[in-house]
Amino acid sequence: MKKKIILEGIFPALITPFTKSGEISEERLRELIDFLIEKGIHGIVPVGTTGEFMYMKKEEKRKVYEIVIDQVNGKIPVIAGAGASGTREAIELAEIAKDLGADAILVVSPFYLKPSDKGVYQHYYTLANKVDIPIILYNIPQCTGYYISGEVIEDLAEIDNIVALKDSSGNLAYMLEIMNRVNGKIKIFVGYDEVVMPALTSGANGAILASANVIPEIWVEIYEKIKRGEIKEAAKIQKSIQKLMRIITRKGGILAVKKALEMRGKKVGTARKPLNLGGSLTLENIEEIKLELEKLELVPKKEIKVEIKKTPLKESFIDLEISPQTIEIEKLKIGEGEEGEEINKVSIKVILGEKDSKVAQVYVKALAGLINGREALTAVLEPNLMIKPPTIIIPEIKIKSLRQASIIYGPIQAAISKAIIDFITKKEIEEQIIEKYVMIVKVSANPSLTDRREAFRNTYNAMMKALAMLEVIK
Amino acid sequence: MRNKKKLYGVIPAIVTPFKENNINEEVYRELIENLIGIGVTGIVPIGTTGEFIYMKREEKIKAIEIAVDQVNNRIPVIAGTGANSIKETIELTKIAKDLGADAALIVTSYYLKLTDKEVYEFYKSIAEKVDIPIILYNIPQCTGFEIKWWIVEGLAEIENIIGIKDSSGNMKLINSLLEKVKDKISIICGHDEIAATALMAGADGVILASANVIPDKWLELYRAIQSKNLDKARQIQREIQKITRLIVKGGAVAVKEALHMMGYKIGETRKPMIAGDFFTFADIEELRITLEDLGKINKKPVEFIIDKERKIITHIPAIPETPEKIVGLTFKAGEGFAGPPIFEIAHIDLVLGLRNGPLGSIIKEIFEKYSIGHKPKIITEKPLTILVPIVRVRNEKQAKLVYEVAAEGVRRAVNKSIEDGFIPKQIVDEMVIIANVFVHPAASNCRRILMNNFKAMRYAIRKAIEGRPKIRELQKYREIFRHPFRYQP
Numbered sequence: 001m002k003k004k005i006i007l008e009g010i011f012p013a014l015i016t017p018f019t020k021s022g023e024i025s026e027e028r029l030r031e032l033i034d035f036l037i038e039k040g041i042h043g044i045v046p047v048g049t050t051g052e053f054m055y056m057k058k059e060e061k062r063k064v065y066e067i068v069i070d071q072v073n074g075k076i077p078v079i080a081g082a083g084a085s086g087t088r089e090a091i092e093l094a095e096i097a098k099d100l101g102a103d104a105i106l107v108v109s110p111f112y113l114k115p116s117d118k119g120v121y122q123h124y125y126t127l128a129n130k131v132d133i134p135i136i137l138y139n140i141p142q143c144t145g146y147y148i149s150g151e152v153i154e155d156l157a158e159i160d161n162i163v164a165l166k167d168s169s170g171n172l173a174y175m176l177e178i179m180n181r182v183n184g185k186i187k188i189f190v191g192y193d194e195v196v197m198p199a200l201t202s203g204a205n206g207a208i209l210a211s212a213n214v215i216p217e218i219w220v221e222i223y224e225k226i227k228r229g230e231i232k233e234a235a236k237i238q239k240s241i242q243k244l245m246r247i248i249t250r251k252g253g254i255l256a257v258k259k260a261l262e263m264r265g266k267k268v269g270t271a272r273k274p275l276n277l278g279g280s281l282t283l284e285n286i287e288e289i290k291l292e293l294e295k296l297e298l299v300p301k302k303e304i305k306v307e308i309k310k311t312p313l314k315e316s317f318i319d320l321e322i323s324p325q326t327i328e329i330e331k332l333k334i335g336e337g338e339e340g341e342e343i344n345k346v347s348i349k350v351i352l353g354e355k356d357s358k359v360a361q362v363y364v365k366a367l368a369g370l371i372n373g374r375e376a377l378t379a380v381l382e383p384n385l386m387i388k389p390p391t392i393i394i395p396e397i398k399i400k401s402l403r404q405a406s407i408i409y410g411p412i413q414a415a416i417s418k419a420i421i422d423f424i425t426k427k428e429i430e431e432q433i434i435e436k437y438v439m440i441v442k443v444s445a446n447p448s449l450t451d452r453r454e455a456f457r458n459t460y461n462a463m464m465k466a467l468a469m470l471e472v473i474k
Numbered sequence: 475m476r477n478k479k480k481l482y483g484v485i486p487a488i489v490t491p492f493k494e495n496n497i498n499e500e501v502y503r504e505l506i507e508n509l510i511g512i513g514v515t516g517i518v519p520i521g522t523t524g525e526f527i528y529m530k531r532e533e534k535i536k537a538i539e540i541a542v543d544q545v546n547n548r549i550p551v552i553a554g555t556g557a558n559s560i561k562e563t564i565e566l567t568k569i570a571k572d573l574g575a576d577a578a579l580i581v582t583s584y585y586l587k588l589t590d591k592e593v594y595e596f597y598k599s600i601a602e603k604v605d606i607p608i609i610l611y612n613i614p615q616c617t618g619f620e621i622k623w624w625i626v627e628g629l630a631e632i633e634n635i636i637g638i639k640d641s642s643g644n645m646k647l648i649n650s651l652l653e654k655v656k657d658k659i660s661i662i663c664g665h666d667e668i669a670a671t672a673l674m675a676g677a678d679g680v681i682l683a684s685a686n687v688i689p690d691k692w693l694e695l696y697r698a699i700q701s702k703n704l705d706k707a708r709q710i711q712r713e714i715q716k717i718t719r720l721i722v723k724g725g726a727v728a729v730k731e732a733l734h735m736m737g738y739k740i741g742e743t744r745k746p747m748i749a750g751d752f753f754t755f756a757d758i759e760e761l762r763i764t765l766e767d768l769g770k771i772n773k774k775p776v777e778f779i780i781d782k783e784r785k786i787i788t789h790i791p792a793i794p795e796t797p798e799k800i801v802g803l804t805f806k807a808g809e810g811f812a813g814p815p816i817f818e819i820a821h822i823d824l825v826l827g828l829r830n831g832p833l834g835s836i837i838k839e840i841f842e843k844y845s846i847g848h849k850p851k852i853i854t855e856k857p858l859t860i861l862v863p864i865v866r867v868r869n870e871k872q873a874k875l876v877y878e879v880a881a882e883g884v885r886r887a888v889n890k891s892i893e894d895g896f897i898p899k900q901i902v903d904e905m906v907i908i909a910n911v912f913v914h915p916a917a918s919n920c921r922r923i924l925m926n927n928f929k930a931m932r933y934a935i936r937k938a939i940e941g942r943p944k945i946r947e948l949q950k951y952r953e954i955f956r957h958p959f960r961y962q963p
Contacts, residue, residue, distance in 0.1 A: 247963050278817070278916030288963050355805040361832040363807075364825050368840045368908050369848040369862050377864070378823040378910075381948065381955040383811030384755035386937070388945055390807035390825075410959030421952045424945060431945045435802065452962050 005077050005103045005134060007164050007187045008205045009042025010219040012212035013050035013081075015257055016064055018269035024060055026067055028267055032213070033071045035266065039216035042206065042223075044072060047081035048106055049140060049168075050210040050254055055272040061093065065100045079136060079208075083108030087123050094131040104134035106166060106208070111144040121152050128159045135161055140168040140191065150177050157185040166191045166208050170249070172198060179203055193245040197238035200226045211248050214260040215241060215298065244292040252281030252289075260289050263299050287403030291450055304447045306397055308347055316349045320362045320371065320394075320440065330357045337465025340458035343449050346412070347396075348462040349442040352389070352470055360438045366392045375399055377409060379417045379441070387417040388424075389437040396444035404447045411456035416441055419463035441466075478636045480607065481577070481660035482678045483515025484692040485552065486685035487523040489729050490537055492741040497533060499540055501739050505686070506544045512689045514549065515679065517541060518579055521554035522613060522641070523683040523726045528744040535569055542574040552609060552681075556581030560596060564603045571606040579609045579639060579681070584617040594625050601632045608634055613641040613664065623650040630658040639664045639681050643722075645671060652676050666718035670711035673699050684721040687732045688714060688768065717764045724753030728761060735762050735793040736770055750951065756812050759933045766791040766894075776800060778898050780828070788895035796940050803901075804831025808938025812929035818919050820880065820926035821912040822934045823864075826857075826897075826905060833906040840908070851877050853885045857897060857905035864912045876913050879920045883927030884909055890928075891935045909934070 014036075017028035036044065046068045047053045047061050056064075065080050072078050080097035082105040084090040090107060097105050110123050128135055137156060139148045147169065156162050165182075167175050168191030179188055179202070190199035193211045200207065200223065212219050218241060225234040248256045254271045259281065261268050270277060277283075293299040313336050314324040327334060333352040340346055353359030366376035371394055379391035393416055399405045424434065441463070449455055486509055491501040506517060519541040520526040520534050529537070538553045545551050553570035555578040557563045567578045580600060582593055601608055610629060612621040620642060629635050638655075640648055641664030648668075651661050652675060662679050663672035669680040673696060685692050691714050698707040721728045726743050731753070733740040742749070749758060765771045774792035777785050778800045790796060805827045813819035827833045840850050840860060847866030853859040861884055863876045888907065891897050897905065909931060917923055937943070 243962065251963055283916060285963055355802060356831065360805050361835060364805075364832050364908060365836055365839070367823060367825055367862070367910050368836065368850065368860070369845060369864075369910075370836070370839060370843050372845075375864060375866075376910075378807065378809050380809055380957075381951060382957045383821055384759075384809070384933070385750075385943055385948065385951055385955060386807070386809035387948060388943075406959050410957060410961075414955070414957035414960050418952060418955070421945075421948045425949055425952065434945060435941070438805065438807070452960060456960065 005163075007043070007077065007104070007136075007189070010212050010216065010223050011043040011045050011079065011189070011206060011208040012036055012041055012216060013048040013191070013208050013210050014044055014046045014068065015210075015213050015254065015261070015268055016047070016051045016056070017267070018272070020269065022269075022272065024063055025269065028269070029064070029067050030071045032261070032266055032268065033068060036213070036216050037072070037075055040220040041076065041212065041216050043077040043079060044068065045079045045081060045106055045208050048208070049081075049108070049143065050213070050257060051081055052254060052272055053081050053083060058093070058096075062096050062100070065097055065102060069101050077103040079104045079106050081106045081108075083138060085110050085112050087126050090123070090127050091130050094127060094133060094135075098131055098133040102133065104136055104163065106136045106138050108138040108140060109144050109146075109148050114144070114146045117149050117152050120148055121155060124156050124162065125159065128161050132161060134163040136164040136166055136189070137162060138166045138168070138191075139174075142168070147174060150174075150181050153178055154181040157182040162186060164189055164205070168192050170195050172202065175199060175204065176202060193249050194242065197222060197226070197234055201231055201234070210253065210257050211241075211245055213257050214248075214264065215244075215296065218296070240296065241292075244289065244296075247285050247289055247292070251285050255281035256285070256289060259286055260293060263290055263293055284402045284406050287401050291403065306444075306446050308396070308444050313349065316442065317351050317440075320366075322351065322358050322362060326358050327351075332357060332359060333470040335466035335469030337462035337469075339461040339465070340454060343446040344451060344454045344458055345446065346449075346455065346458040346462045347444045348416075348459070348466045350439060350463075350466040350470065352437055352439045354436050355438055357438075359440055362440055363390065363392050363438050366394050366440065375405075377413060379413060379420065381414060381417045381421065385417075387420050388431070389434050389439050391416070391420060391439040391441055393441045393443055396442050397447060400447065407445065407449060407452065407455050408443070411452045412443060412445060412459045415456045415459035416443070416463050419460050419467060423464065423467045478607075478633075478658060479660045479678060481516065481550070481552070481609065481637045481662055484685055484689060484696050485516040485518055485662070485679060485681045486514055486689060487518045487521040487664070487681050487683050488541075489686055489726055489733065489740065490520060490524045490529070491738070492744065493739075495744075497536055497540070498739070498741055501741070502537070502540050503544045505733070505738065505740075506541060509686070509689055510545065510548055513693050514685065514689050516550040516552055517545065518552045518554060518681050521579055521681070522581070522616065523686070523729060524554060525726055525744055525747070526554045526556070528747070531566065534566060535573070538570050538573045538575055550576040552577045552579050554579045554581070556584075556611060558583050558585055560599055563600055567600065567604045567606060567608075571604060575606065577607040577609055577636065578604070579611050581611040581613060582617050582619075582621060587617075587619045590622060590625055593621055594628055597629050597635065598632060601629075601634050604634070606634065607636040609660075609662070610635065610638040611641070611664075612638065612647070615641070620644075620647070623647060623654055626651060627654045630655040636660060637662055637678075641665050643668055645675070648672050648677060649675060666722050667715070669718070670695055670707060674704060674707060683725060683729050684714070684718050686729045687721065687736070687765070687770065688717060691768070714768070717761070717768065720757060720761050720764060724757060724761070727751075727753040728757070731758050731761055732765055732770075735765055737772070737794070748954075756929070756933070759810070759936070760929065762791075762793060763932070773895070776895070778803060778901070780901060780904075786898045786900050788898045790895040795942055795944065800939055804828050805833070806938040808934040808936075810930035810933030810937060812926040812933065815919065815922060817914045817917045818922035818926055819912075819914065820883070820923070820930035822884070822927065822930045823910040824907060824931075824934045824938060826907040826935070826938055828901070828904050829906055830904075833908065837906065851881060853881050853909075854888055856902040857888070857907055859884065859888050859907040859909065862908060862910050864910050865915060868915075872913070872915060875917055875920070875923055876911060879923045880911050880913050880927040883924040884911065884931045887928045887931030887935065890932060896936055896939045907935075
């Protein structure tokens, strides 16, 4: 007889909060569990992949099981992560979990060395026979290096206390194969955050997710909508979190989850080494996570008001020490352009001069970092494709974050460069002529500008307008 | 079973030169002639490196014709005649025979993936229908599957199957082949990076893309092994390891870039294969430097115009893009990028010029007015080279990486550029370089930071002096460039 526990709905793959010194933080763990239960989750999975089981000692795992079971206090099922490379160790963990009162265990397929079908079957078969606790199989080829074959799962599903599969591969073809093979004998959990909605609508019973630590309420909403048949609405919500999910699953995993929780005000510490911030989770992507949480209104938005002063074009280069008089005396060519609305607006001012003019001098100063602490950059189509004439881009608004920097050193830089080479091509300007000049581009874009395609498009169009104003070099 | 071994030695998989999208017969003949002159033991026209995959049947026929005619029986011509379908393969192989090719190199069907049985029958049915020696061709990087040793063992029994070319780079497979079929067919290594190892293990010969570029080195290495001088062979292998790595990465693109730099009017690869894609712009710069180190690029006099009265001539390892005269030395801008790994990439923007230009006028200011975290540092005095960090330096670790590690790379690059003639010795006291250096805050691998900054700085100086990239090149990429930071995560 299969034990009756309700294995349906949204189950966070609970992170393990650590203190500053790297010890398990009981207090933070209990707080996090209360927060998740309050948001309506249907079950909880401590000491899984997201819980950093592979960096924890046996006694630590026991401690986490204990705390979680105590704090949950029977309100929802507790599925203890009890995976190990060797069968003996898996059995030990399973026994601990069972003795402490876990409702089920989640057991990853053996990793490092890769057993074939017989070995995998034996691992689970032995475990299921030795320990009388419901077992959830766990397929995560990203970590183990192989899939649990459909044939093996078909056989394992016959065993009484094997009750479900968690599939974290993200491969829907595989998941549908398993559903077809086991034909309802065991439950199916999706474990890949990016494909939860299609998996649930295809018949998965629930989801065990890293991101459910961060956005439990959103997942519960998606789950409930799908249950009610409101597929379109569910799809809409999934779409709104897609980028955040992509970052979590592919660009930072546990580090991303912990960082995101911190942004939501939950102190959980960072992940254990060798995972490290700036490594699998880049500093740029930390900013992206924040931005996504702001969009979802889960963290307060910091509105940055930027006033772009309207300055007559000729006076726009005074801060670069190029006065209107200099422009006239040295016959410098100037232009400006603007495109886009509100936060997407990009304004551009351009000044062009020969290589012995004041413009060249300011170019050098900007490159040497002497312009007001603003970080100037050379215009390139992409690295190793520097544009001609040599053009330096000076952001008008001080760069404060890496994400803001990545908009400038990305779409804006590329768009300015493309506009220049397109303009040269359109006007059929000869290389010999271009060789005489250098150019400075002042660009202002709102620090809250986040849409990279808008940034590119608006910069390109603004730059084209500005270039058109330069008297075409004959 | 008698021994059918016929192939041995160093056999270039020759590139097909194109001009206005036609085969450039003149250059094709020139290349073949030069390779024979150096002593290669055979040639493979229209193999993978010969871009058979982008050629029409009539073009392939023409290429075989030219090759056979130019070689004129001096060495074997092994025509690449593989195609997806058996029918097409048989047709082309028959044509190759009629045109006078000595053997056919036949790749397995390469779009749909074949099972072992299908591979066996593919070759068997071709061998039965053609009367020309056949060489099996294993190249899983392209076909998506490997020909197993037990297939080769079976096929080796067939009369006109005389060899296998293995381009997988998998020494385990080569060793299995040596174990199983060494006495029956020729075992030819087709992966440049392990070719020397394969020869030492007992392979009969090599068919290589890099043998277009360094046939002399390969022949020297081959002969060293023949005469059992393994120390010498190993030494040559180390000397050419880097260029083989680059050529394996870039394939026909790399070979054509190299031959172009060496002075052949070789033309470009066919679309969609384009330089600056998987073979990156940084790879191309590095290829040039590697060729220089191997003595494959001739030095040419270049005239630096200092002012109306003064001209200085240096000897630069020149590529066709190198101008004969360098003008405008008061202001030159350049940029260079080198990686991987991702966090240790180096990106340098620089300006260089004579002190009497815009650079000279602001040197004082640089040290007086810099902003916090962007403190400039003099890296070397001759020429005066000032490093400016582009990312604000916030802690000691960052400071060390920028001002010590990256700076050392920059310093070496400046000195090397003087040695290479890109900066004339005579004007080092008059010249200033300002280099804007990027070190990612998350970088940690010091050796890579140093090497990447060395490379990026060398590229930047060369590009500034030579005025590269040219407008023409920018135009070529203006629709297809891919800025790495243009997209959301």
